[in-house]
Amino acid sequence: MSEQGKSCASFSPVKAQSASDMAKETGGQWNEFFSSVPEPAHFQESIAAVTKFISSKQADQSSRVVMVSSGGTTVPLEQLTVRFVDNFSSGTRGAASTEYFLERDYPVIFLYRAKSLQPYSRHIPSVLDLLELDETSAGVNVKSADVARTRLILEKYMKNKSSYLMITYETLGDYLWLLKGIAQALDCMGPRAMLYLAAAVSDFYVPIHDMPEHKMQSDRKPVIEFSLVPKMLLPLANIWAPNAFIVSFKLETDEDLLLPKALQALEKYQHDIVVANLLTTRKKWVTLVERTGKVTKLVNSTEDRDIEELIVNTVVDKHTEYIIGRPTAQESL
Amino acid sequence: MSEQGKSCASFSPVKAQSASDMAKETGGQWNEFFSSVPEPAHFQESIAAVTKFISSKQADQSSRVVMVSSGGTTVPLEQLTVRFVDNFSSGTRGAASTEYFLERDYPVIFLYRAKSLQPYSRHIPSVLDLLELDETSAGVNVKSADVARTRLILEKYMKNKSSYLMITYETLGDYLWLLKGIAQALDCMGPRAMLYLAAAVSDFYVPIHDMPEHKMQSDRKPVIEFSLVPKMLLPLANIWAPNAFIVSFKLETDEDLLLPKALQALEKYQHDIVVANLLTTRKKWVTLVERTGKVTKLVNSTEDRDIEELIVNTVVDKHTEYIIGRPTAQESL
Numbered sequence: 048m049s050e051q052g053k054s055c056a057s058f059s060p061v062k063a064q065s066a067s068d069m070a071k072e073t074g075g076q077w078n079e080f081f082s083s084v085p086e087p088a089h090f091q092e093s094i095a096a097v098t099k100f101i102s103s104k105q106a107d108q109s110s111r112v113v114m115v116s117s118g119g120t121t122v123p124l125e126q127l128t129v130r131f132v133d134n135f136s137s138g139t140r141g142a143a144s145t146e147y148f149l150e151r152d153y154p155v156i157f158l159y160r161a162k163s164l165q166p167y168s169r170h171i172p173s174v175l176d177l178l179e180l181d182e183t184s185a186g187v188n189v190k191s192a193d194v195a196r197t198r199l200i201l202e203k204y205m206k207n208k209s210s211y212l213m214i215t216y217e218t219l220g221d222y223l224w225l226l227k228g229i230a231q232a233l234d235c236m237g238p239r240a241m242l243y244l245a246a247a248v249s250d251f252y253v254p255i256h257d258m259p260e261h262k263m264q265s266d267r268k269p270v271i272e273f274s275l276v277p278k279m280l281l282p283l284a285n286i287w288a289p290n291a292f293i294v295s296f297k298l299e300t301d302e303d304l305l306l307p308k309a310l311q312a313l314e315k316y317q318h319d320i321v322v323a324n325l326l327t328t329r330k331k332w333v334t335l336v337e338r339t340g341k342v343t344k345l346v347n348s349t350e351d352r353d354i355e356e357l358i359v360n361t362v363v364d365k366h367t368e369y370i371i372g373r374p375t376a377q378e379s380l
Numbered sequence: 381m382s383e384q385g386k387s388c389a390s391f392s393p394v395k396a397q398s399a400s401d402m403a404k405e406t407g408g409q410w411n412e413f414f415s416s417v418p419e420p421a422h423f424q425e426s427i428a429a430v431t432k433f434i435s436s437k438q439a440d441q442s443s444r445v446v447m448v449s450s451g452g453t454t455v456p457l458e459q460l461t462v463r464f465v466d467n468f469s470s471g472t473r474g475a476a477s478t479e480y481f482l483e484r485d486y487p488v489i490f491l492y493r494a495k496s497l498q499p500y501s502r503h504i505p506s507v508l509d510l511l512e513l514d515e516t517s518a519g520v521n522v523k524s525a526d527v528a529r530t531r532l533i534l535e536k537y538m539k540n541k542s543s544y545l546m547i548t549y550e551t552l553g554d555y556l557w558l559l560k561g562i563a564q565a566l567d568c569m570g571p572r573a574m575l576y577l578a579a580a581v582s583d584f585y586v587p588i589h590d591m592p593e594h595k596m597q598s599d600r601k602p603v604i605e606f607s608l609v610p611k612m613l614l615p616l617a618n619i620w621a622p623n624a625f626i627v628s629f630k631l632e633t634d635e636d637l638l639l640p641k642a643l644q645a646l647e648k649y650q651h652d653i654v655v656a657n658l659l660t661t662r663k664k665w666v667t668l669v670e671r672t673g674k675v676t677k678l679v680n681s682t683e684d685r686d687i688e689e690l691i692v693n694t695v696v697d698k699h700t701e702y703i704i705g706r707p708t709a710q711e712s713l
Contacts (some may be wrong), residue, residue, distance in 0.1 A: 121466070124465070125633070127633040127659055127660070128468060129467060129468050129580070129631060129633065129659060130465060130466070130467055130468065130582070131465070131466055131468065132457070132463060132464070132465050132466070133454070133463070133464055133465070133466045134462060134463055135461060135462050135463065135464065137495070162470070162495075167508055168506070168507055168508050171507050171508070173501070174501055174504050174507040174510075175500055175501050175504070175533070175534060175537045177507075178522065178530070178534055179534075180531060180534060180535065180538075181521075185527070185531075186521055186522065186524070186527050187521065187522035187527055187530045187531055187534060188514075188519055188520065188521055188522070189511065189519060189520035189521075191519070194518070194519050194520055197511070197520045198513060198518075198520055200508070201508060201511055201512075201513060201520060202513065204508045205513075247462070249463070250596075250598030251598065251601065251602055260633075261632075261633045261634045261637075262631070262632060262633045262634070262659075265583030265584065265608060267608075268584065268605065268606055268607060268608055269584055269606045270603065270604070270605045270606070271603070271604050271606070272601065272603045273601055273602050273603070273604070274601060275598060275600075275601055298462060298595070299594075299595060300458070300460035300462065300593075300594045300595045301594045301595070304594075326460055326462060326595075327460070
């Protein structure tokens with residue numbers, strides 16, 4: 048058995064029994080979901096890359112690893128997909144958070160929606176307007192007005208690019224397959240692993256057997272009946288990665304629902320933190336709710352700074368407390 | 381009355397009477413649609429920019445203008461939108477076609493979905509891997525291996541960037557408002573105007589009064605009933621821009637439907653060309669169907685070339701025939 052296999056086996060979940068029982072109960076729903084949604088292309092390669100990445104970090108006993116999920120999942124409405132339901136997300140939250148985790152020396156597995164924003168390059172929206180032909184050298188340069196800013200971004204990118212691994216998804220099915228696989232691989236890190244779930248994940252989907260094969264025709268009003276996606280946090284926090292520190296995000300549009308929904312989720316799934324945020328103000332303030340019921344409002348008072356810097360710094364402190372409070376991988380061997 | 385106003389009034393539609401009558405009939409449906417979907421933000425500014433762009437080209441009697449629509453429309457499912465239905469489209473068709481229209485000296489109004497691919501920059505997917513720090517000059521350069529290719533793209537971009545106007549949309553409603561406004565502005569160019577409709581436009585939507593205000597909750601299976609969007613090509617080809625040359629695209633997944641659907645559309649809407657294509661083979665071949673019933677299959681035999689080059693060159697020839705066969709703006713004054 049590999050080192051990794053050994054350390055995996057050495058952790059035992061300390062979540063409330065009720066959540067664990069519930070997770071077992073929903074096991075059947077999950078088996079059904081995964082058997083009705085095909086494994087994504089390149090799944091095996093992606094998980095192999097993740098395992099290799101984690102192994103390379105694991106040797107350092109103080110190293111932590113975070114998986115950041117980012118962007119919105121798609122829900123195909125046809126088997127040969129022309130139309131799909133999407134969740135609003137440009138990927139700013141995940142891409143920005145990844146940069147701040149890297150600043151705090153966390154290696155990052157960045158699980159992102161294809162073509163959503165990426166760390167560092169998100170700061171350069173219009174590449175061709177940045178460049179100019181240099182006739183002296185017959186080369187291409189960044190325009191002088193943009194040099195200072197671009198150097199800063201490029202320096203950070205070059206310094207950190209080997210510290211994050213990009214894994215891409217498109218559909219809800221791809222996302223959940225990869226999330227499960229990555230969570231299982233990460234659990235070997237014990238409490239030093241963090242799952243930071245910033246992706247906007249659909250609550251509903253159309254099972255493949257309910258989907259038309261071809262593009263829906265437009266000669267009559269379509270009525271689409273969706274099925275509910277089983278609650279992913281339940282097996283994630285109790286079966287797939289019971290030892291990891293888990294931060295979920297909850298986006299609402301109705302402020303009255305924000306706190307009750309966050310507390311309800313923590314009670315039900317027994318994970319660690321919910322970052323609750325409103326669609327319209329999500330770049331200005333968020334509410335961090337812990338499993339203990341502790342509530343912290345984080346307010347970004349300046350536009351020069353990303354609110355993700357505040358969120359990540361706070362979450363990293365909470366992660367440190369979590370690790371101190373639980374046996375480390377080393378101690379439990 | 382402005383020059384532009386005068387030349388507009390001087391054209392009279394020569395479409396079949398039946399289509400024209402049908403267009404009048406659907407007028408009511410369109411009024412209803414536009415009254416239930418708010419004008420997009422910056423609508424007036426966008427149309428003012430379009431009018432200015434067209435005026436600057438109109439002076440040259442031989443100048444043509446094409447509007448290229450690109451990307452997929454979104455259909456919001458909530459008033460404060462978290463979820464929406466999207467149409468599959470990365471925007472390659474529209475962005476590539478725009479480049480080839482510019483090569484053929486067409487000024488282009490590029491009506492594109494926010495964050496979909498853009499002309500020229502579509503060739504540079506990963507900006508940060510292209511750049512390197514130059515410590516001698518304290519600048520930033522494109523890496524030598526990529527210089528030749530980047531120079532070529534940048535030269536074309538700089539040569540042509542003042543010849544295309546970028547107008548952006550997100551939702552189906554934004555798209556249709558802008559399409560109508562641009563078509564009406566373009567009709568003053570008479571037959572020298574072309575509308576090249578490469579955007580993937582939803583056939584259905586949820587009217588605002590049927591939409592929940594807040595994010596749908598996930599405690600029960602959602603069932604969504606969509607309304608049909610009135611057929612946009614009918615007023616477009618018969619009321620908004622009856623003089624323009626109009627090319628539409630039809631994407632299907634079932635090959636058997638390709639030709640019958642294209643012929644049916646041309647008969648019904650009386651526009652000029654349908655480019656019919658299949659989801660799986662759309663980069664390799666398309667079928668160009670004309671109002672006369674003439675069918676031409678365009679096959680891209682090499683991977684080094686975009687099929688859009690073939691499509692645009694063929695469509696430009698057809699446009700020339702169309703202009704010759706109809707009074708020009710000058711002659712009809």
